[in-house]
Amino acid sequence: MLITIAEQAFDPWQAVQTYQAEHLPAGSYGATSIFIGTMRDFNEGADITAMCLEYYPGMTEKQLEKIVSEASQQWAVLDALVVHRVGDILPNDPIVIVAVWTAHRGDAFAACRYIMEALKSKAPFWKKEQLVSEQVRWVESNTVNKAT
């Protein structure tokens, strides 16, 4: 399991490939479920030019580890990778990646979904948006209904 807070832009596909090559023996897994979150250039009716992501060093990693551990207790997870950007971010930049390796697809889909939803509601990250209008605003909450 690897939890990483990324202060620089990262390539999610490269991150998955590298982690898989280094940690997952060939033939040991049958399913890989991957979620990638990417920054949009619009939110809540406004055009967004940039974003700054703040976090709570220490607590963020601790909560992410707890979330992955909870998923591993519920489903047969062989390994998991979570990378989350912080700092200044531009539209089209990857924000988060959750990758889960399991023997079968059911566990991979379920565990990946669980980790991502729990991250949205429990991991201490906060987004501050820069609008085209040059206003700056904090995103106030993660809405649950956008999960479906």
Add this chain to the structure above:
Amino acid sequence: MFMSIKVRYFASLKERLGCSESHLDFAEGLTVQAVWQQLNPDLSLPNNILAAVNMDYVGLDAIVADGDEVAFFPPVTGG
């Protein structure tokens, strides 16, 4: 006994208070809610604010101990 804790604020709450970190010394057991009131006597704790002690979520009635790190922050918006 004399006790001391560190208190941290994040994101929009930090900007609203104009403060990211402070310290509180006290003599007897305090709840997280009481920590807020002692440090911010002119502002009641906003309803949506979350609290953590030593980087774990807690309820506002949790008791803090000497050396704890208490944090207050708005709803999280990562991912």
